[in-house]
Amino acid sequence: MDFLEKYNYWINSEYFDEETKKELESIKDDKGEIEDRFHKDLTFGTAGLRGKIGAGTNRMNRYTVSLATQGLANTIKKRGKEAMERGVAIAYDVRHFSKEFSKIAARVLAANGIKVYLFDDIRPTPLLSYTIRELNTISGIVITASHNPKDYNGYKVYWEEGSQILDDVAVEILNNINDIGDFSNINIIDFEEGIGRGLIQYIGKEIDDKYVEEIKGLRISDDIDRGIRIVYTPLNGTGNELVRRVLRERGFTQVYVVKEQEKPDPDFTTVGYPNPEDVKAFEYAKNYGKEKDADILIATDPDCDRVACMVKNHEGEYVFLNGNQTGALLVDYILSNRAEKGDVPGNGAIVKSIVTGDLSKTIAEDYNITTIETLTGFKHICGKANEFDRTKEHTFIFGYEESIGYVYSTIVRDKDGVISSMLIAEMAAYYKKKGITLLERVEELYEKYGYYLDKLISLVLEGVEGQERIKRIMNSFRSFPITTIEDMKLIKTIDYLKDQTGNPKSDVLKYLFDDGSWYAIRPSGTEPKIKIYIYSKGKNRELAEHKIKCIEKATIERIESIK
Ligand SMILES: O=P(O)(O)OC[C@H]1O[C@H](O)[C@H](O)[C@@H](O)[C@@H]1O
DSSP states (O other): OHHHHHHHHHOOTTTTTTHHHHHHHTTOOHHHHHHOOOOOOOOOTTTTEEEEEESTSSSHHHHHHHHHHHHHHHHHTOOOOHHHHHEEEEEEEESSHHHHHHHHHHHHHHTTOOOEEEEEOOOOOOHHHHHHHHHSSSSSEEETTTSSSSSEEEEEEETTTSSBBBBHHHHHHHHHHHHHHHHHHHHOOOHHHHHHSSEEEEOOHHHHHHHHHHHTTOOOSOOTEEEEEEEOOOOTTEEEEEEHHHHHHHTOOOOEGGGTTTTTOOTTTTSOOOTTHHHHHHHHHHHHHHHHHHSSSEEEEEOOOOTEEEEEOTTEEEEOHHHHHHHHHHHHHHHHHHHHHHOOOOTTTEEEEESSSEEEHHOOOHHEEEEEOOOSSSSHHHHHHHEEEEEEEHHHEEETTTTTTTSSSSSSSOOOOOHHHHHHHHHHHHHHTOOOOOHHHHHHHHHHHOOEEEEEEEEEEEEEHHHHHHHHHHHHHHHHOOOEETTTEEEEEGGGGGSSSSSOOOOOOEETTTTTOEEEEESSHHHHHHEEEEEEEESHHHHHHHHHHHHEEEHHHHHHHHH
């Protein structure tokens, strides 16, 4: 069927509800909109679905959610009765339709005879990962579009080890979805019937309690100033209760939560783009921080897997720490404290992505700890934790990415904004007791290990045309690498499409120079962007900054020359 045929099918078939039809009627004269909604099915990518909410095959709605869930159900059924009994845990965030979609997923699974554990209210994504391991379910689902704008929702799928599915399971589910054929082949029962038959079971506080206890057990040091002044914002998402609770139970007495961003708001009215990777998300926190004279500001994204912080400098201004800086600080904080107690595992490993900075690696080397690199995506990072469970080759200590995702230990197999908020607060309180801020600690690390600076440039190139240009840009870099920039000489090129190290193939190019500086270029996997990651290493800040500027100029000139 072409897109118009599909549109007409949705309008005329008895299967679709009146509200959906009404929404579709309202766009009957807008061919562009019809095409956008029906020219393809919302792609079930490696982590599930993500898209705009609305009627159509290329949108997030009750039909696309139930189709994906039937595909997941068939995948579980093929594994037999035991897998069906182990069941699926489901969590959801604050977004429009998140709760409704979680119930639809529960009803489809239950109709297929699969046990469902559904959270009784909004919860952070990392808690779902914890729950899978705790309840020993075969799979898990989170209804969230993470830090995307308000018009979006998503459907992330997890597997029994607690991490997001990798390509093998994703392909299997996708094939099962494609085999379903018509929407009318989806099994679904009433929610109440699912509850009555014991197939759907609510879960809640008892899991929170265990999670919080385990997180508190992950603390690194108690030699901290608990009076440190912290402003926290959940950005109207799911972090509010659990982050506050963990901080309170860890004994922090001066935690202030941004009032306007405390309660769930699916429209993210006060922030627009609820991504703490972007310093603009801290506007309210900064104002409140000044009022409360906070030492540190902490923000988590709507599903509370990402976290970022800002630190007050001596002039009373708040300075943003990026993901590379926070990651390196945490690696240093964890390893130095554990080393003091003689508690660093001999086969320990830090896991980061290939486009994350190297300062943490140099720090880890100081403690004889290996750093392992994976492709971008936390599923790959925690995939290593799963692998180490099997091979015992390493002990997974800490995983992180420059895109403000961190996880410590292995109780959760995804980035965790609750664990990380506790560790960031604790680390700031540890250094406060020693009389320095996190900004000063970063400087100390630079002095000791060298100035590792970085800059991420993201160019938005939308639509089919944008995609084509991204391809041309990648082709140009691939065919004609820039061999010298100022006095930096290219000594190595890595093309991850030809990777021989066991990573899956990926469209990423990395260029390494003789002084330790490097840059990488890749199309984003989640947004219509091309991303350039620039990293420099210098004896002092000026030199490192100068190198960043030179690499930026050379790469941007090249990109601009490609129309
Ligand atoms: O650079 P992208 O492909 O857009 O991905 C950016 C980030 O997106 C999500 O948050 C993933 O969970 C991260 O692991 C990833 O780093």
